[in-house]
Amino acid sequence: MITLDELLERDKKREEDGFKRKIRIGRIVKPGSGNKEKIIVVPTTVEEKFVHDDIIAEQEQGETEPTGGTGEGQEGDVIGEQPIRPEEGEGEGEGEGPGEGKGGEHEIEANAYELGKILSQDFELPNLKDKGKKKVLARYVYDLTDKNQGVGQVLDKKATLKKIVETNISLGKIPDVSNIDTTGFIVSPQDLIYRILSREKEYESQALVFFLRDYSGSMGGKVTQTVVSQHVMLYSWLVYQYEKQVETRFVLHDTEAREVSDFQKYYSYKVAGGTKVYTAFKLVNDIVEKENLARDYNIYVFHGTDGDDWDKDGKQTLAEIEKMLAYAARIGITIVEHAYVGSKHTEVEKYIQSSGLLTSHHHLIKLDVMAENVDDSRIIQGIKTLIS
Amino acid sequence: MELVSQHVKGIMEECKIRARDAGLRFDDETLEYIVTNRDLIELSPKMMIPTLYDYWVHDVRVLSGKGMYEAYPSNPFETVVNTRPAISYYNDNNPDWLNVMIFYHVLAHIDFFQNNLFYKNTWDIDLAGQALADKRLIARLRSEKGRWVDYVIEFARGMDNLTGFHRDLNRTFLKTGSKKLTRTDFYFDVFLQKIISVPQHEYVKEISRYNQCQKDNVDFFSQVTGKYPEFNELFRKETAQKSPPQMDIMEYILRYSPFLRKEENEWMKSVIHIVRTTSLYFQPQIRTKIMNEGWASFWHEKLFMADDRISGHETDYAKVNASVTAMPKVGLNPYALGMRLFEHIHEMEDKGRYSFAYFLLKDAVLKKKYDQHKNTGQSFIFKVREDMNDFTFINCFLEQAFVDRHKLFVAGKRINNQNMTWQYYIQSKKADDYKQMVINTLYHPPDIRIDAEKTKDGILYLGHRFENKPLKQDFIENTMIGIEFLWGGPVHLETSEPKSANQLDPRYTNFWDPSAQGPFPDTTAPPIEWQRVRYIIKDRKLHKQEL
Numbered sequence: 001m002i003t004l005d006e007l008l009e010r011d012k013k014r015e016e017d018g019f020k021r022k023i024r025i026g027r028i029v030k031p032g033s034g035n036k037e038k039i040i041v042v043p044t045t046v047e048e049k050f051v052h053d054d055i056i057a058e059q060e061q062g063e064t065e066p067t068g069g070t071g072e073g074q075e076g077d078v079i080g081e082q083p084i085r086p087e088e089g090e091g092e093g094e095g096e097g098p099g100e101g102k103g104g105e106h107e108i109e110a111n112a113y114e115l116g117k118i119l120s121q122d123f124e125l126p127n128l129k130d131k132g133k134k135k136v137l138a139r140y141v142y143d144l145t146d147k148n149q150g151v152g153q154v155l156d157k158k159a160t161l162k163k164i165v166e167t168n169i170s171l172g173k174i175p176d177v178s179n180i181d182t183t184g185f186i187v188s189p190q191d192l193i194y195r196i197l198s199r200e201k202e203y204e205s206q207a208l209v210f211f212l213r214d215y216s217g218s219m220g221g222k223v224t225q226t227v228v229s230q231h232v233m234l235y236s237w238l239v240y241q242y243e244k245q246v247e248t249r250f251v252l253h254d255t256e257a258r259e260v261s262d263f264q265k266y267y268s269y270k271v272a273g274g275t276k277v278y279t280a281f282k283l284v285n286d287i288v289e290k291e292n293l294a295r296d297y298n299i300y301v302f303h304g305t306d307g308d309d310w311d312k313d314g315k316q317t318l319a320e321i322e323k324m325l326a327y328a329a330r331i332g333i334t335i336v337e338h339a340y341v342g343s344k345h346t347e348v349e350k351y352i353q354s355s356g357l358l359t360s361h362h363h364l365i366k367l368d369v370m371a372e373n374v375d376d377s378r379i380i381q382g383i384k385t386l387i388s
Numbered sequence: 389m390e391l392v393s394q395h396v397k398g399i400m401e402e403c404k405i406r407a408r409d410a411g412l413r414f415d416d417e418t419l420e421y422i423v424t425n426r427d428l429i430e431l432s433p434k435m436m437i438p439t440l441y442d443y444w445v446h447d448v449r450v451l452s453g454k455g456m457y458e459a460y461p462s463n464p465f466e467t468v469v470n471t472r473p474a475i476s477y478y479n480d481n482n483p484d485w486l487n488v489m490i491f492y493h494v495l496a497h498i499d500f501f502q503n504n505l506f507y508k509n510t511w512d513i514d515l516a517g518q519a520l521a522d523k524r525l526i527a528r529l530r531s532e533k534g535r536w537v538d539y540v541i542e543f544a545r546g547m548d549n550l551t552g553f554h555r556d557l558n559r560t561f562l563k564t565g566s567k568k569l570t571r572t573d574f575y576f577d578v579f580l581q582k583i584i585s586v587p588q589h590e591y592v593k594e595i596s597r598y599n600q601c602q603k604d605n606v607d608f609f610s611q612v613t614g615k616y617p618e619f620n621e622l623f624r625k626e627t628a629q630k631s632p633p634q635m636d637i638m639e640y641i642l643r644y645s646p647f648l649r650k651e652e653n654e655w656m657k658s659v660i661h662i663v664r665t666t667s668l669y670f671q672p673q674i675r676t677k678i679m680n681e682g683w684a685s686f687w688h689e690k691l692f693m694a695d696d697r698i699s700g701h702e703t704d705y706a707k708v709n710a711s712v713t714a715m716p717k718v719g720l721n722p723y724a725l726g727m728r729l730f731e732h733i734h735e736m737e738d739k740g741r742y743s744f745a746y747f748l749l750k751d752a753v754l755k756k757k758y759d760q761h762k763n764t765g766q767s768f769i770f771k772v773r774e775d776m777n778d779f780t781f782i783n784c785f786l787e788q789a790f791v792d793r794h795k796l797f798v799a800g801k802r803i804n805n806q807n808m809t810w811q812y813y814i815q816s817k818k819a820d821d822y823k824q825m826v827i828n829t830l831y832h833p834p835d836i837r838i839d840a841e842k843t844k845d846g847i848l849y850l851g852h853r854f855e856n857k858p859l860k861q862d863f864i865e866n867t868m869i870g871i872e873f874l875w876g877g878p879v880h881l882e883t884s885e886p887k888s889a890n891q892l893d894p895r896y897t898n899f900w901d902p903s904a905q906g907p908f909p910d911t912t913a914p915p916i917e918w919q920r921v922r923y924i925i926k927d928r929k930l931h932k933q934e935l
Binding site: 074 | 811855
């Protein structure tokens with residue numbers, strides 16, 4: 001059986017032969033039941049053929065393809081409803097045990113770490129460490145901090161004396177504390193306390209990444225897939241780069257913004273509302289201020305959208321972004337354009353370009369614009385732009 | 389992977405005897421294997437044929453299959469492969485009573501494979517052996533040509549849904565009863581209707597004159613040639629020309645591609661050929677899913693309910709059976725639908741309701757009571773399983789009585805803007821709508837053929853006969869790159885697309901009430917206008933022209 005690495009190696013060769021790459025990674029299989037979320041990174045590929053497209057029919061009435069059903073009722077009867085904006089913990093019951101929850105998260109990280117490794121190695125995403133030690137968030141120092149009985153590198157005399165006294169008290173060798181006869185003491189080998197060399201983790205600073213995603217009605221289909229795909233890879237790459245010392249927060253927005261608790265929700269939620277981009281940035285600013293995060297963290301903000309905004313000149317959005325520039329280490333905005341946009345520019349692109357922020361704060365804010373039907377290599381190229 | 393134990397095999401043989409008594413027909417030899425879930429995951433991309441040729445896409449599927457299994461573990465009870473002898477795979481550790489039920493299900497599948505006429509072209513092939521030979525050939529080529537073998541497989545598979553399955557089948561059947569165009573046929577079918585296209589009353593008149601001539605023993609054609617002196621010449625031309633057999637795209641490329649004709653590319657032909665025959669082999673299965681699953685479920689129920697080995701396991705069986713054959717509240721289950729339809733047909737025929745008398749009956753009460761006690765249902769459904777595929781099965785038999793009886797409806801899903809919810813509702817309870825909904829789910833590749841007239845000057849010209857469904861646009865480029873590679877020159881594809889000006893603004897909102905969906909979407913949304921376009925691939929670059 002072929003391994004993932006071999007598949008990617010083969011895929012790379014396609015480019016040499018003049019064909020497009022075909023393997024996509026980072027597709028995530030959705031979770032099992034209950035609260036135990038599982039995110040599994042698998043390779044996928046599509047075999048292109050001439051086939052009928054059923055999307056057109058769907059768009060016609062804003063309805064999805066009808067299916068079958070059985071049961072009582074008359075034509076026109078509503079047989080059930082399902083919320084478009086899923087509520088947190090809905091249908092799952094509250095009371096997530098901390099043990100279980102953590103376990104789930106760990107599994108995501110382990111997989112994301114693997115994916116990040118693949119991305120760094122096979123797709124040659126830049127290695128953060130090469131850019132200087134400063135960005136490494138955790139480092140190790142070796143110090144004689146741990147104590148050990150019996151054996152070790154350096155004898156801790158004070159601690160040893162204490163231990164000897166303790167032992168002799170319990171043996172009844174010290175009947176009068178004001179007049180101690182040390183000659184009668186019994187010293188056990190176990191009383192010798194040594195200092196031993198140990199590895200200590202020292203946190204310099206932490207990375208905190210906000211992922212922002214537009215989940216409004218216009219974001220259907222490919223666009224969301226592309227944004228999420230990029231954010232999955234970005235997340236994985238950061239997890240790998242920072243040796244898992246990354247904290248992430250997820251924000252979704254349509255005309256209002258909300259924070260969701262994990263990547264799976266971030267990835268899968270859909271709504272059909274309008275679009276106000278500034279709400280997401282505002283929510284991040286509020287969170288950062290309220291929790292005083294700017295002091296302890298390097299903050300990264302990545303936003304994915306189709307470029308549609310009811311706030312056409314972006315006044316509110318730009319104001320929030322400027323506020324954010326005061327503390328953020330990097331703001332990366334990805335615009336995935338619908339095919340029908342054509343050569344026109346989207347609103348978000350227009351107002352960000354004309355604001356001049358991209359040049360005046362070019363080391364802090366990056367913009368990447370791509371079409372909705374791009375392949376993985378273009379998405380990864382986009383990541384390079386966003387983090388360059 | 390190992391054969392089932394002697395004990396289990398004994399159960400199978402016992403089931404065969406009872407299934408035969410009930411009327412099912414199948415070969416004596418069958419092979420049953422116990423497989424692990426891991427084996428199943430690895431086999432399924434290869435259509436369960438362990439000897440199918442290796443291809444990296446299969447490996448990708450296996451890797452993602454393993455991921456899927458981690459997230460959603462599920463184990464099929466059985467899988468049957470249409471080979472001779474028929475192979476079937478089972479999960480380990482089924483109790484005996486469950487094996488009895490599964491074996492009946494499997495035997496009905498085998499009966500279907502070996503009797504349904506759409507499978508005729510698969511009857512004389514030892515698939516497992518053929519596949520093994522193909523696999524070895526491809527492995528040998530791969531050791532010589534490296535990854536180019538995989539490109540050829542990829543490009544060939546890009547066209548393998550456009551193979552002329554029905555035409556091949558037709559050819560097989562025509563061979564058995566060879567037909568030659570007679571003068572009479574030509575006169576009535578072609579000449580009168582297509583060449584000079586006479587009005588209907590004259591056509592009828594000619595027919596009665598023909599019958600009269602037959603009776604009086606007079607030469608019918610003497611008057612014809614008198615009236616139309618060109619007739620004999622046209623007839624001679626028609627028979628002489630014997631229009632060249634229609635070829636599908638893969639056959640055409642195999643025969644005429646200048647690129648494949650080069651000596652160093654000769655080997656590619658065998659690869660394309662393998663891909664084509666493999667695809668053809670699986671076509672009948674794709675086109676008889678509802679029938680095949682329905683047939684198997686129908687028989688496992690009928691046979692197992694009458695089997696003494698069910699005793700003590702009636703509730704266990706009811707549970708398992710319900711999980712397989714229950715009609716979902718919303719959604720479509722081919723097992724359930726097919727099974728109920730076979731039951732319905734059986735009953736209708738038993739009562740003699742497939743008759744003109746019943747058809748003419750307008751009184752609902754009399755209709756309900758109508759029963760001729762024909763009791764021919766059993767032989768009738770055997771005939772149905774022999775002659776039909778999913779489309780004809782659904783199209784012929786899915787009727788209002790059936791829809792009403794099982795309370796079926798077409799379920800729609802729409803957005804409710806007030807509650808911000810998806811609303812499921814009963815869209816229609818009409819049989820025609822339900823039928824159309826089911827038919828829309830059936831396998832139906834686009835009808836794309838070589839346009840022989842426009843294929844010249846090194847250009848391969850493909851025409852898409854448009855059926856109000858556009859092609860999936862993002863797949864066009866890579867598919868055409870593959871065809872260009874194998875053809876060795878530019879490829880044109882003519883198809884239809886919606887006029888771009890017609891695209892609705894997706895952000896359209898009602899000015900007075902922004903929360904409402906566009907008012908009267910049915911009337912304001914203009915019907916899509918279609919535009920004929922031509923895609924051109926040249927040097928791996930795609931262009932589009934409006935025609």
